[in-house]
Amino acid sequence: MPDRSPRSRWPAVAAVLAVLAPVLGGCGSSGGGAGTVTLNWYNFPDDSGALQQAAERCSQASQGRYVIRYNKLPRTSDGQRQQLVRRLAAHDAGVDIMGLDVTWPAEFAEAGWIREWTGERKQQATADTLDAAVRTATWKDRLYAVPYNSNTQLLWYRDDLVPTPPKSWPEMLAQAEALAKAGKPHYVEIQGAQYEGLTVWFNTLVTSAGGSILTPDAQAPSLGPPAVVAAGIMHDTAVSAAADPSLPNQMEDQNRLAMESGTAAFELNYPFVYPSMKANQPDLFPHFKWAPYPGVTADRPATVTIGGIDLAVGTYTRQPDLAFEATLCLRDRENQLANALEGGLPPSLRSLYQAAELTESYPFAADVLAALDTASVRPQTPAYQNVSIAISHSLSPPASIRPESTIADLRGQIQDALGSKGLIP
Amino acid sequence: MSPSAESAEATGAAEAAAGRGRAELSEGARQERRLGLLLCAPAVVVMVAVTAYPIAYAVYLSLQRYDLRFPGQAHWVGLSNYGAVLSSPFWWQALWVTVLITVVSVAVELVLGMALALVMHRAVFGRGTVRTAVLIPYGIVTVVAAYSWQYAWTPGTGYLAALLPAGSAPLTDQWQAIGLIILAEVWKTTPFMALLLLAGLALVPGETVRAAMVDGANFWQRLRLVILPLMKPAILVALLFRTLDAFRIFDNIYVLTGGSNDTGSVSILGYDNLFTALNLGIGSAISVLIFLCVAVIAFCFIKIFGASAPGGEPERR
Numbered sequence: 001m002p003d004r005s006p007r008s009r010w011p012a013v014a015a016v017l018a019v020l021a022p023v024l025g026g027c028g029s030s031g032g033g034a035g036t037v038t039l040n041w042y043n044f045p046d047d048s049g050a051l052q053q054a055a056e057r058c059s060q061a062s063q064g065r066y067v068i069r070y071n072k073l074p075r076t077s078d079g080q081r082q083q084l085v086r087r088l089a090a091h092d093a094g095v096d097i098m099g100l101d102v103t104w105p106a107e108f109a110e111a112g113w114i115r116e117w118t119g120e121r122k123q124q125a126t127a128d129t130l131d132a133a134v135r136t137a138t139w140k141d142r143l144y145a146v147p148y149n150s151n152t153q154l155l156w157y158r159d160d161l162v163p164t165p166p167k168s169w170p171e172m173l174a175q176a177e178a179l180a181k182a183g184k185p186h187y188v189e190i191q192g193a194q195y196e197g198l199t200v201w202f203n204t205l206v207t208s209a210g211g212s213i214l215t216p217d218a219q220a221p222s223l224g225p226p227a228v229v230a231a232g233i234m235h236d237t238a239v240s241a242a243a244d245p246s247l248p249n250q251m252e253d254q255n256r257l258a259m260e261s262g263t264a265a266f267e268l269n270y271p272f273v274y275p276s277m278k279a280n281q282p283d284l285f286p287h288f289k290w291a292p293y294p295g296v297t298a299d300r301p302a303t304v305t306i307g308g309i310d311l312a313v314g315t316y317t318r319q320p321d322l323a324f325e326a327t328l329c330l331r332d333r334e335n336q337l338a339n340a341l342e343g344g345l346p347p348s349l350r351s352l353y354q355a356a357e358l359t360e361s362y363p364f365a366a367d368v369l370a371a372l373d374t375a376s377v378r379p380q381t382p383a384y385q386n387v388s389i390a391i392s393h394s395l396s397p398p399a400s401i402r403p404e405s406t407i408a409d410l411r412g413q414i415q416d417a418l419g420s421k422g423l424i425p
Numbered sequence: 426m427s428p429s430a431e432s433a434e435a436t437g438a439a440e441a442a443a444g445r446g447r448a449e450l451s452e453g454a455r456q457e458r459r460l461g462l463l464l465c466a467p468a469v470v471v472m473v474a475v476t477a478y479p480i481a482y483a484v485y486l487s488l489q490r491y492d493l494r495f496p497g498q499a500h501w502v503g504l505s506n507y508g509a510v511l512s513s514p515f516w517w518q519a520l521w522v523t524v525l526i527t528v529v530s531v532a533v534e535l536v537l538g539m540a541l542a543l544v545m546h547r548a549v550f551g552r553g554t555v556r557t558a559v560l561i562p563y564g565i566v567t568v569v570a571a572y573s574w575q576y577a578w579t580p581g582t583g584y585l586a587a588l589l590p591a592g593s594a595p596l597t598d599q600w601q602a603i604g605l606i607i608l609a610e611v612w613k614t615t616p617f618m619a620l621l622l623l624a625g626l627a628l629v630p631g632e633t634v635r636a637a638m639v640d641g642a643n644f645w646q647r648l649r650l651v652i653l654p655l656m657k658p659a660i661l662v663a664l665l666f667r668t669l670d671a672f673r674i675f676d677n678i679y680v681l682t683g684g685s686n687d688t689g690s691v692s693i694l695g696y697d698n699l700f701t702a703l704n705l706g707i708g709s710a711i712s713v714l715i716f717l718c719v720a721v722i723a724f725c726f727i728k729i730f731g732a733s734a735p736g737g738e739p740e741r742r
Contacts, residue, residue: 082700089493111494194685246580248597248686257581382494386702396685397597420492423513423694423711424702 037066037319039326042087043099044080044309045072050335050342058329066322068097068330077101077196081385088113088314095314096323097330100145102136102308102377103196103384109144110382114312117143121324132375133348137310139380145310147348148331149339152304152371153204154364155291156259156267156274158284161185165291167298169205169233172266176242179265187264188237189255192247194396199378199388200305201268202395205230207376208295208302213391213414214379221414223407229296231395231403238398242266248397260284268293270307271368272344275361290364292371306375308348346372386417386424393425480716487709494703506710516711518687519694520718522603526690527671530610534667535660537611538618545619546626563616571680574609578681596681602688609677614670618663625659626652665726669719691715 043051055068073080081104087095088111100108108114117125125146126134133147155172157165161184166172172188179186191197206213211226238247244258252269259267260281267273277288293302311331313323329335336347340358346368352358353369362368379387390413394406416422487506491499510516541559548555562570577583580594595601629652637651653660675692678684684693695715699708 078701085493085700085703107494111496195683245591246594246597249579249594254581261581389697389701420495420702420704422509423515423698423707424704425515425689425694425697 036064037322039066039068039096039317039319039323040071040094041068041097041099041326041330042071042073042084042095043311045075046343048339048342048344050339053338053342054330054335057335058326061329062322062326066319066326068326073099084108085113088316091316092314093316093318096317096319097327098312098314099148099309100312102133102147102306102310103388105137105145105310105312106139106380107382107384108312109139109142113315114144115315115320115324117146117324121328124328128349128351130348130350130372132306132372132377133308133310135377136306136308136380137312145312146327146331148309148311149336149343149345150348150372151270151307151346152368152375153200153268153270153293154367154371155293156269157289157291158185158265158287159289160287161265165289166266166294168295169237171298172294173236173240173242176265177240180241185263185265186241187244187258187266188242189244189250189258189264189267189269190237190247191251191255191268192238192243192396192398193249193251194392195251196388196392197251198392198395198398200307201234202227202230202391203376203378204293204302204305205233205296207305208300210300212379213387214381214418218379218381219418221411221418223411223414227407227410228403231401231407233296234395234398235401235403238401243399248399271346271362271364274364275344290367292367301374303374303376304371306372306377308345381418383418383420386420387414389424390414390417483709483712483716486705487713489706491705492703493705502706506706507714509707510710510714515694516691516714519689519691522688523672523674523690523692526603526607526610526674527668530607530614530671531664531667533607533611534615534618535664537615538622538663541615541619542622542626545623559616559619561616562613565613567613567676568680570613571609571677574605574677575681578605597686599686599688602682602686606674606677606681606688609681610671610674613677614667618667621663621666622656622659625656625663628659629655661726661730665723668722668726672719672722673715691718 041055046052052070055070059067073083080099081101084095084098084100088108098114100114105114109116122143125143129147130150133150134143137143137145137147155165161179162175166175176186176188191201203213206223206227209226209229211224211230212222213227214220215222237243244250244264246254246258250258252272255264255267255269256273256276258264259269259273260277262281262284274288274290278285281288293304295302311327313320313327317323331348333349333352336349337352337355337357339345340347340352341361346362346365347353347358350369353365359365378384381387390410394410394413395401417424488501488503489499490502490506545552545556545559575596577585578595580586580589586593586595589595595605633651633655634647637647642650673692674690675696678688678690678693679696682688684690684697689697691711692715695708695711698704698711702708
């Protein structure tokens with residue numbers, strides 16, 4: 001094109017700049033020059049505003065030494081982990097503080113992506129903190145993260161249908177079947193989709209039956225008879241009248257919606273369902289009650305799987321000292337209380353469960369604390385993701401479980417997963 | 426490109442050696458060639474940087490044990506990752522699902538696309554409107570469309586699920602879910618097929634069809650004996666494009682089922698192993714195998730069915 005005028009090139013130049021701008025803009029986001037340091041905090045997306053407030057409060061309290069920028073990670077837990085891993089694998093110096101799901105610290109620590117907490121900082125990080133929460137942040141006897149919020153499941157039930165809450169799974173299934181015969185709402189809402197929630201259900205049942213998924217050194221599967229009992233309960237639930245037809249596709253939110261729509265009598269879920277029921281179904285709300293998670297047998301209380309977020313400081317940050325300091329501020333008493341009240345997430349500081357502000361909007365605080373005190377931790381291994389996928393894949397859909405042979409299969413798959421050998425499904 | 430360039434180089438050199446009289450001419454030709462090479466060099470460099478390098482790197486990674494979480498344990502393992510993939514039931518399950526989705530969806534798309542192309546070709550009025558309307562599904566972002574399907578088929582939120590007997594959740598069953606994935610895929614890409622076929626249909630000379638008409642051929646005879654044979658190159662290109670696309674299906678499955686209940690394609694399997702298991706070795710081996718499958722499909726279409734590659738010259742073969 002010989003007659004091409006210089007002007008006609010501008011669109012091309014603009015296009016190149018448009019492509020390059022985010023790339024160039026992405027550089028040097030952290031630790032810019034002298035003066036105030038910007039610390040990037042990557043955490044789950046919070047719609048309540050509690051996390052943004054915490055970031056602002058701590059930035060102000062630092063008196064100009066640092067500003068915390070709250071970066072929202074994707075909504076799904078897999079998406080959050082993928083984004084963090086991509087940045088860390090590329091040695092991104094802009095990842096200063098990150099919120100990790102309680103199942104990730106072992107993996108991130110083993111890969112060398114997060115810094116160890118030692119000395120005085122470690123003491124500050126563990127003081128007044130729930131034991132089970134600290135265990136999730138510990139790998140090979142070293143502390144790699146500090147518990148932010150905690151979480152655990154309770155049994156939610158309708159007291160107009162169920163006068164006395166069941167103490168065990170067999171009892172609950174029997175009650176559900178009786179309700180079904182009487183033509184009343186009777187579903188047991190539990191997470192049955194092929195995802196992390198299914199692993200949580202299995203872990204709770206295995207540990208409640210006195211077993212564990214891995215041996216204490218996390219080098220081999222343990223499973224055994226308690227796992228067969230757990231798989232049996234999952235199967236029985238799925239084939240009984242108690243099962244929601246959507247069970248093989250249900251996650252926490254579908255469970256909440258089913259309970260609110262009035263088709264269910266029981267729900268095993270996190271406390272976020274309580275304010276939601278209050279807001280969405282004021283008619284059902286007076287009958288919406290809670291009790292401890294049912295055990296495998298009536299004489300043995302359940303050990304419910306702990307959830308939540310641990311905060312960690314990235315290895316590649318240029319400002320580790322400020323990042324540690326800011327992390328402690330983000331999870332201090334005031335910020336955890338705000339996160340509990342506005343965000344609805346149970347705190348990891350033990351003393352907060354007695355705080356009047358909390359018990360007012362959390363009438364079940366004592367039950368949550370009791371569950372957290374006896375909580376079980378999911379298998380701690382750098383290969384957790386593979387182990388969890390092996391579990392949820394083997395046990396899905398729950399109706400197809402054959403307890404003995406499924407657990408025998410699972411044993412081999414977990415063995416492979418621990419060595420990160422072979423494929424994950 | 427390279428064999429013909431080499432042969433041209435060889436003839437050029439032979440000519441230069443043979444006669445002085447033509448040396449001046451070949452000097453000019455050589456300069457022209459050099460200029461040509463220089464002009465396409467930037468494009469070659471960009472292609473090498475964005476295509477050849479990642480492919481070569483993926484092949485290199487596939488020969489290593491390389492897990493992002495255990496960087497210290499990375500080492501050369503030869504072909505054992507391929508052994509692990511090819512001996513895994515998960516790979517064969519995913520391949521079977523992928524082939525099933527590919528064959529069924531492309532076959533349905535071909536029939537529907539042909540029908541749409543005939544309608545668009547023969548539309549007398551509102552031709553532009555018809556073509557635009559047909560193109561709408563293709564213009565919608567796949568992920569957005571997939572979410573619409575997902576909500577539509579989920580009991581409680583969807584109007585399609587509400588049409589089914591109470592208590593059925595079609596996305597939780599392997600066969601039903603695969604059927605719905607194929608449906609979403611067909612709905613989405615039939616317009617593309619129709620457009621490619623329409624282009625082929627436009628190439629069929631009107632007088633040939635009219636001549637067949639005069640000879641007393643009915644519609645089906647004209648279609649089968651005149652139009653389709655003349656459209657064969659266009660049909661093969663359309664099939665080639667769609668088969669390659671369908672084989673790499675990812676987004677529809679990712680949104681509709683996430684690959685649960687054995688509905689994952691090979692691309693989903695590769696993604697999960699790369700980005701969830703962080704196993705770069707195994708994940709790269711899966712990617713390379715997908716690449717090989719795609720290459721085999723393209724090879725079969727071009728060599729066995731005689732589809733001409735886009736931009737290729739049919740008379741050469």
